[in-house]
Amino acid sequence: MTEQATRIQVGGTAGTDPYEVLVGRQLLGELPGLIGEGVKRVAVLHPEALAATGEALREDLAAQGYEAIAIQLPNAEEAKTAEVAAYCWKALGQSGFTRSDVLVGVGGGATTDLAGFVAATWLRGVRWIAVPTTVLGMVDAAVGGKTGINTAEGKNLVGAFHPPAGVLCDLAALDSLPVHDYVSGLAEVIKAGFIADPAILDLIESDPEAAKRPDGAHTAELIERAIRVKAEVVSADLKESGLREILNYGHTLAHAIEKNERYNWRHGAAVSVGMVFAAELGRIAGRLDDATADRHRTVLASVGLPLTYRGDQWPKLLETMKVDKKSRGDRLRFIVLDGLAKPTVLEGPDPAMLLAAHAEIAA
Ligand SMILES: NC(=O)c1ccc[n+]([C@@H]2O[C@H](COP(=O)([O-])OP(=O)(O)OC[C@H]3O[C@@H](n4cnc5c(N)ncnc54)[C@H](O)[C@@H]3O)[C@@H](O)[C@H]2O)c1
Ligand SMILES: O=C(O)C(=O)C[C@@H](O)[C@H](O)[C@H](O)COP(=O)(O)O
Ligand SMILES: [Zn+2]
DSSP: OOOOOEEEEEOOSTTOOOEEEEEESSOGGGHHHHHOTTOOEEEEEEEGGGHHHHHHHHHHHHHTTOEEEEEEEOSGGGGSSHHHHHHHHHHHHHTTOOTTOEEEEEESHHHHHHHHHHHHHGGGOOEEEEEEOSHHIIIIITSSOEEEEEETTEEEEEEEEOOOSEEEEEGGGGGGSOHHHHHHHHHHHHHHHHHTOTHHHHHHHHOHHHHTSTTOTTHHHHHHHHHHHHHHHHHHOTTOSSGGGGGGTTHHHHHHHHHHTTTOSOHHHHHHHHHHHHHHHHHHTTOSOHHHHHHHHHHHHHTTOOOOBOGGGHHHHHHHHTTOTTOBTTBOEEEEESSTTOEEEEESOOHHHHHHHHHHHBO
């Protein structure tokens, strides 16, 4: 039975279909309503780590009369490849998936990015539902319709905007999440704090140890606040023609670090270093006050997120950053802060400025 859940609406403006993000416990009772009428087949895409969850969900859907299949994906970033997408297309083709059938992505951000991408591309777009099972998936990846895969040249370079029909954030899923992954997700929560909702930072600073636990006093509030930040931004600018770029705070360097580490760093850990870099860039550009720049280090370190990266890698990182999606021609663009919760774009910063900011994160 579905317990009382918090419902956050996304979209519904500028011609986009509205959908809801539900946050609570035991939410799977909501799934049939989201799957909708006249659906014959449902595919459950899940990572290896959630094999039992994926199979249980498949059995549940089969018991409800759907032709349900489970498609197991590799864990984490290994799922976000053209080969894995092709494997899914083959499974859907062999099962006769039509435009009236539905995909469900159950897992972390890597799983929902891949599941959403397969849904966006199969028959040029079928309905999909996100069931995020990590902090990061709940507060960021499953919301907003950015789907995609990586290529040899970099992170998320191929993808589509294809919003889900609904997002079910069952907080009970977080109980099995390794602490390393839990903390990684906090980087995106903290990002939401710096770009839009400083109350998030106050809550984490009030008890950093509790912030690292699913049973922490403020867990639900932190997750809901971060979702609201994301929902508001993507509702105003689904396709990133302007405002949505603020969600990329810290990501220009983060994606370059992830690629450089062959995706052995979690996304959130890289975003943590990327935000320290962006804060220094803002400070050096004369936009961000010292106290807010320093606060990045203290709040990120308080939950155990990294602040530095290997100093000898700068030329490679700079090269990779050139293919960041915010770049225009040869001009690099960064999200920086003009002050707390005042994100803005820094266009084509001087190379010396970038080097100086890099010196502040170089280990
Ligand atoms: N589309 C977007 O808007 C958006 C936003 C932010 C991040 N992302 C993407 O999200 C990805 C990172 O997502 P993530 O941090 O959730 O990592 P992840 O999806 O790689 O998951 C981390 C690990 O945890 C396992 N896992 C997932 N849920 C679990 C659970 N409940 N219990 C035990 N293990 C579990 C996974 O199988 C994986 O091994 C990156 O690829 C990033 O680019 C996308
Ligand atoms: O939703 C967005 O927009 C974001 O930028 C959120 C980011 O946290 C997320 O990592 C996103 O996948 C990055 O997108 P990209 O366009 O830089 O690949
Ligand atoms: Zn991110």
